[in-house]
Amino acid sequence: xxxxxxxxxxxxxxxxxxxxxxxxxxxxxxxxxxxxxxxxxxxxxxxxxxxxxxxxxxxxxxxxxxxxxxxxxxxxxxxxxxxxxxxxxxxxxxxxxxxxxxxxxxxxxxxxxxxxxxxxxxxxxxxxxxxxxxxxxxxxxxxxxxxxxxxxxxxxxxxxxxxxxxxxxxxxxxxxxxxxxxxxxxxxxxxxxxxxxxxxxxxxxxxxxxxxxxxxxxxxxxxxxxxxxxxxxxxxxxxxxxxxxxxxxxxxxxxxxxxxxxxxxxxxxxxxxxxxxxxxxxxxxxxxxxxxxxxxxxxxxxxxxxxxxxxxxxxxxxxxxxxxxxxxxxxxxxxxxxxxxxxxxxxxxxxxxxxxxxxxxxxxxxxxxxxxxxxxxxxxxxxxxxxxxxxxxxxxxxxxxxxxxxxxxxxxxxxxxxxxxxxxxxxxxxxxxxxxxxxxxxxxxxxxxxxxxxxxxxxxxxxxxxxxxxxxxxxxxxxxxxxxxxxxxxxxxxxxxxxxxxxxxxxxxxxxxxxxxxxxxxxxxxxxxxxxxxxxxxxxxxxxxxxxxxxxxxxxxxxxxxxxxxxxxxxxxxxxxxxxxxxxxxxxxxxxxxxxxxxxxxxxxxxxxxxxxxxxxxxxxxxxxxxxxxxxxxxxxxxxxxxxxxxxxxxxxxxxxxxxxxxxxxxxxx
Numbered sequence: 001x002x003x004x005x006x007x008x009x010x011x012x013x014x015x016x017x018x019x020x021x022x023x024x025x026x027x028x029x030x031x032x033x034x035x036x037x038x039x040x041x042x043x044x045x046x047x048x049x050x051x052x053x054x055x056x057x058x059x060x061x062x063x064x065x066x067x068x069x070x071x072x073x074x075x076x077x078x079x080x081x082x083x084x085x086x087x088x089x090x091x092x093x094x095x096x097x098x099x100x101x102x103x104x105x106x107x108x109x110x111x112x113x114x115x116x117x118x119x120x121x122x123x124x125x126x127x128x129x130x131x132x133x134x135x136x137x138x139x140x141x142x143x144x145x146x147x148x149x150x151x152x153x154x155x156x157x158x159x160x161x162x163x164x165x166x167x168x169x170x171x172x173x174x175x176x177x178x179x180x181x182x183x184x185x186x187x188x189x190x191x192x193x194x195x196x197x198x199x200x201x202x203x204x205x206x207x208x209x210x211x212x213x214x215x216x217x218x219x220x221x222x223x224x225x226x227x228x229x230x231x232x233x234x235x236x237x238x239x240x241x242x243x244x245x246x247x248x249x250x251x252x253x254x255x256x257x258x259x260x261x262x263x264x265x266x267x268x269x270x271x272x273x274x275x276x277x278x279x280x281x282x283x284x285x286x287x288x289x290x291x292x293x294x295x296x297x298x299x300x301x302x303x304x305x306x307x308x309x310x311x312x313x314x315x316x317x318x319x320x321x322x323x324x325x326x327x328x329x330x331x332x333x334x335x336x337x338x339x340x341x342x343x344x345x346x347x348x349x350x351x352x353x354x355x356x357x358x359x360x361x362x363x364x365x366x367x368x369x370x371x372x373x374x375x376x377x378x379x380x381x382x383x384x385x386x387x388x389x390x391x392x393x394x395x396x397x398x399x400x401x402x403x404x405x406x407x408x409x410x411x412x413x414x415x416x417x418x419x420x421x422x423x424x425x426x427x428x429x430x431x432x433x434x435x436x437x438x439x440x441x442x443x444x445x446x447x448x449x450x451x452x453x454x455x456x457x458x459x460x461x462x463x464x465x466x467x468x469x470x471x472x473x474x475x476x477x478x479x480x481x482x483x484x485x486x487x488x489x490x491x492x493x494x495x496x497x498x499x500x501x502x503x504x505x506x507x508x509x510x511x512x513x514x515x516x517x518x519x520x521x522x523x524x525x526x527x528x529x530x531x532x533x534x535x536x537x538x539x540x541x542x543x544x545x546x547x548x549x550x551x552x553x554x555x556x557x558x559x560x561x562x563x564x565x566x567x568x569x570x571x572x573x574x575x576x577x578x579x580x581x582x583x584x585x586x587x588x589x590x591x592x593x594x595x596x597x598x599x600x601x602x603x604x605x606x607x608x609x610x611x612x613x614x615x616x617x618x619x620x621x622x623x624x625x626x627x628x629x630x631x632x633x634x635x636x637x638x639x640x641x642x643x644x645x646x647x648x649x650x651x652x653x654x655x656x657x658x659x660x661x662x663x664x665x666x667x668x669x670x
Contacts, residue, residue: 011448014048014397022065026078037114041077042111044077045081045093047082047106048106049083051310054123058125062126062130086456089514089515091521095162096118096121101122107123109125119155163517169566176215192229193228197251204532207272208580211614226276234362235254238288245266259323263310263408264526264527267407270292273285274419288369293421307400307408307431309398310396311395324359325358326352329387338383346359399448401448402435402447403527412428413477431469441454443488460497464530467489504561522565529575532578534553535574538550544616581614589607591619594644595620598644603661646663
């Protein structure tokens with residue numbers, strides 16, 4: 001048995017994958033830093049995550065090789081970081097790598113001075129090149145370490161200068177026009193999506209396109225959003241048998257995915273398909289949303305209630321093997337009639353559409369996802385799924401992250417509201433309860449849970465995404481405890497992350513001295529900007545609580561980000577979504593009385609079927625509470641004639657209450 005390094009004591013699936021490497025790996029922490037300072041050695045920092053294909057390749061090509069290990073162990077302090085556990089560390093050094101090499105990605109390979117300042121870096125290196133880099137740095141470090149100290153200081157100073165705020169810009173509706181115009185320039189009118197391959201799911205852009213369509217009636221906005229959703233759901237990007245989306249497509253057609261599945265993508269995309277269903281009433285969109293949520297329930301939910309993080313693409317050299325089919329395998333699994341029927345729906349052939357004459361199941365041109373719903377075809381698909389489940393399943397990253405669970409709580413809660421499926425509400429409640437029990441000890445939020453261990457103080461996205469999830473959960477089950485917790489978390493977020501000088505949220509915590517540059521992130525990446533999500537949270541909390549401080553902070557965030565939004569609107573859809581909420585006379589829908597009454601049920605049905613992105617709903621019987629203790633959104637609102645009573649308000653100004661659901665509908669759609 002191979003000897004183990006210090007990573008064996010960690011819980012991260014990614015770090016544990018490297019515990020038997022001959023490299024003397026250290027986790028990120030004081031012990032490694034002190035050793036580097038004491039021995040006056042440079043640090044080699046390797047950052048990745050457990051479902052990262054090229055991370056696995058670099059491990060096999062370099063980190064499992066004695067020749068590489070000998071150099072690293074003799075001349076460097078080697079540190080491994082799971083970017084999903086420590087995205088604050090990842091952010092700082094990704095900026096450095098981008099500045100040094102002009103590109104970024106994972107695995108990330110960075111060289112630091114003992115005081116954690118970067119002087120050289122890149123991403124994936126093949127062994128020959130990596131050994132050459134290690135040898136050169138070692139030789140130069142021993143000759144003249146001062147040159148590296150000087151270079152690292154210049155890079156660190158440049159990173160800090162890049163965080164200086166631009167002058168505020170007076171944003172107006174033109175920002176939405178600029179966003180639309182920029183997307184139209186990048187739009188792939190043939191296959192949907194934006195730009196060239198590889199194509200990543202543009203979830204936040206699609207959500208904003210739907211809002212622009214509602215605001216302006218733009219046909220272009222609606223077409224770009226729906227066509228992108230249609231092609232993603234038809235291609236190999238989407239798991240046609242098991243549900244759920246892969247991280248990205250390697251080609252422009254959305255056919256050949258990078259087969260790993262991430263929790264955050266599936267949460268964000270579920271919301272897109274739910275909104276598409278509301279806008280179009282096309283049940284194909286609700287079916288994709290349902291299948292995606294069911295995938296999470298079936299394959300990504302722990303027995304304790306939290307949601308797992310990701311599923312791998314497969315072993316090195318066998319990427320996608322779990323998902324694809326040779327024609328021979330299909331013949332052996334299905335009857336002749338079933339295979340013929342399957343070929344009417346999916347692209348299937350002897351030669352295949354992927355490596356080694358295998359088939360990635362994707363819909364034939366013109367086929368609607370709803371066409372898969374016949375009993376005969378469903379039976380054939382169940383046979384394939386049963387056969388697939390006998391294969392060796394790709395590695396599952398079963399750590400539970402607060403931030404990504406927050407996103408999935410939102411998706412499950414919205415799934416319950418719009419699809420009417422109680423199981424999704426239960427899943428959202430269970431995840432929220434899990435976080436409360438396991439990741440909120442001593443009323444302080446933590447980031448990660450795995451195998452009984454709760455660890456790492458929460459970062460900005462943990463707070464922002466969870467607060468968003470709790471607000472959406474409140475709209476789903478009307479339990480005020482979720483709003484109360486959201487308010488408490490928002491206060492903690494303000495205390496921990498708010499920049500008193502430039503007035504927006506830092507991503508990292510103030511008490512972590514290992515973070516050499518506290519960043520404020522406004523740009524949306526694969527996950528939405530936590531400042532963008534926070535901006536919207538603050539507006540919705542204001543409507544629930546009437547605390548004006550929330551609006552003031554919203555205005556500060558927009559001001560801090562305004563010049564960036566103006567220069568690059570397509571990079572900031574989550575902030576523009578928050579702006580649309582603020583400028584669009586958001587609606588408050590309040591029902592006083594039994595939330596399960598016929599009147600309340602009619603209002604819930606109306607809200608479920610109508611695309612009303614800029615609204616907050618509150619149902620309850622607050623007469624049991626005094627005006628001082630009830631949520632502000634209920635204050636001054638009473639029943640009429642002791643009947644369930646509906647209040648429809650716009651930006652805090654309420655129309656006359658009514659006990660008639662049809663009258664409320666008129667007010668709501670006016």
